[in-house]
Amino acid sequence: MKYIKLWLVILFMGLLETVSAQITFFEGTFEDAVAKAKKEKKYLFIDFYADWCEPCKQMAKKIFTLPEVGEYFNKNFVCCQLNAEAPENKTLVQKYKVNALPTLLFLNVKGEILLSINGAKESATLLHEAKVVMGEVLSFEKLYEKVKKEKKNLDLRQELLLQAPAFIGTQEGYNREKWVIRIGSLFDSYVADKTLDKMVNPEDFALLVMFHQQKDKNDPIFDALVRNYQGYVEQVGKTDVNRYIISLYNGYIISLCRNGKAEYKQELERLNGDLNQIYGAIPFGELTAFEAVNFLADGYYNLYRKNLDVFFENMNKYFQGASATLTVNNYTGPVEDLFSLYQGNIPENAYLKVIPWLEKALSFPRMSVQLRSRVLCLLGDCLKQTGDSVKAKQCYNQAFIVSAEIEDKQLMVQLQKMIQSRLSTL
Known part of the structure; x- marks a missing residue:
């Protein structure tokens, strides 16, 4: 019995720590919060929100609950949440010009703005701004x-x-x-x-990711990344380094293909050279990295030249050879690009060819409800154009049901109106 009681005490203490490890918002009026701040000689932190505001909800759920955020704000501020649409807060909303939600304010006890933040922010940004207010940075x-x-x-x-x-x-x-x-x-x-060779560290890698987001033809930053690849892997981690290098390289290849520059073929030779240390370790099913990326590049080059037969031929070779390693985005991406290029009205003979890609995409169990709704709508569009109105209607109805799970209610309503419009044409 003694041990059970001890366990309950430990559990209860743990629950208390969990509760306290988040921002504790003052329950009372704004005037009461000001009075409390004066008494405790603290500044005020005000979160203006609305019940319908999704970013407000995300801040409340994912940022204000973090231990490091709660500890710092509870120590230095009297924190108060105010509904921007509540009648009793109308004067404050006008006074502080709350035109966007969430609006986060740091005030002194006189009610004067020390710092104002519009929109949701990550925890590091919010903490930094709070430390600026406190004069710590x-x-x-x-x-x-x-x-x-x-x-x-x-x-x-x-x-x-x-x-x-x-x-x-x-x-x-x-x-x-x-x-x-x-x-x-x-x-x-x-x-x-x-100099680039002295930037092989996590901080400078972060700067490269922030400020160098496109590869150029003769790109010293990209070449330095590849040259110092092993060093970056040791300092940063293979996953992040690979993701960055691959995004730069793939983006450059696609830009060449999109602009009709056949020099992409020459650029792809690097896959058998210095880029093999990166791409060679990526699984592409039955294909080598060189084969897989060439199929993709040839496909996109011909897509943007509107040589659709060659586009479909190369994409199908890629899908067939790399099928075991592909994700839902591998199938949906080319379809989205095709529809975008033709502004939603692709050639009649293309509808039948993209239907298997969309059906394959829907076979993936893990997919955001927004993407699943979009894919179902696209599949419905294709089936409608091929004359299969029964299956098209099924897709639209399923998309409507799935879309109800979208958290952003405004987006959900817009999407459902679009789906209803499609259904009305059948």
Whole structure:
């Protein structure tokens, strides 16, 4: 019995820790929260939300519940959640110009805004802004001024660049454009001054991912990544490094194909050279990496030249050879691209050819409800065009049922209206 009681005590304490490891929001009026802040000599953190606001719900569910967020905010702020649509908060909404949700405000006890954040943010960004308010770290603007004065301080420049995307995301209009240009120039000078071979570390890898998102024809950054591949794998991890290199390379190949540049063939020779250390380890079923990527590239090159017979021939060779390793996106991507190229009205003989791809995509058990709804609609469109109105109706009805599970209610309503419109034409 003694041990049971001890176990219950431990369990209860664990539950208390779980409850306290999140932001504790003050239950009361705004005026009461201000009074509490004055008494405890703290600033206020205000979360303006609405019941229908999906980003608000995600912040409440995934960010405010994090232990590191709860611990810091409970220690330094009186936290208060206010429904922006509640009548009693109308004056506050007008006073603080709450035009977007969520709106997150840091206030002093006089009710003056210390810092304002529009829209949902990740935990790191929210914590950083809170620390700026508390004077524990420099604001982005002040850090930028410090960087300009200490031009040889690469560590300081690195710190600023790491913070830049989150800061730029809070800017609008001219200010946003101004900071994009400034930070782009700062990144270029940082790479030049530090040199690429000395950037083999997690922080600089993060900067490359942030600021170098497209491969160029003669790309020193991409070549340095490949040259220092093993070092990056040791410092960052194989999964993240492979994902980044492959996204750059595949994106470049697709851009060449899309623009009708046959030099993609020459570029693909790297798969048998320095890129083999990356692509050679990727499973492509019965195909080699070189064969698989060539089928894909040839397919897309001919798609954008509107040589659809060659497009379908190459894609089917790819699907057949690599079928065991493919994901749902491998099947849906080419269909989406085809419909996009033809603005939704693909040639009549193409509908029958994409139906097996869509049916294969639907066979995957794990798929977001939004994507499944979209694929069912596309399949319904294809079946309708081939004259099979019975199966088309079944697809549209199934899409309507699936779409009801979409969390974003506004998106759900829009999609269901579109589905009903399609059903009305059968």
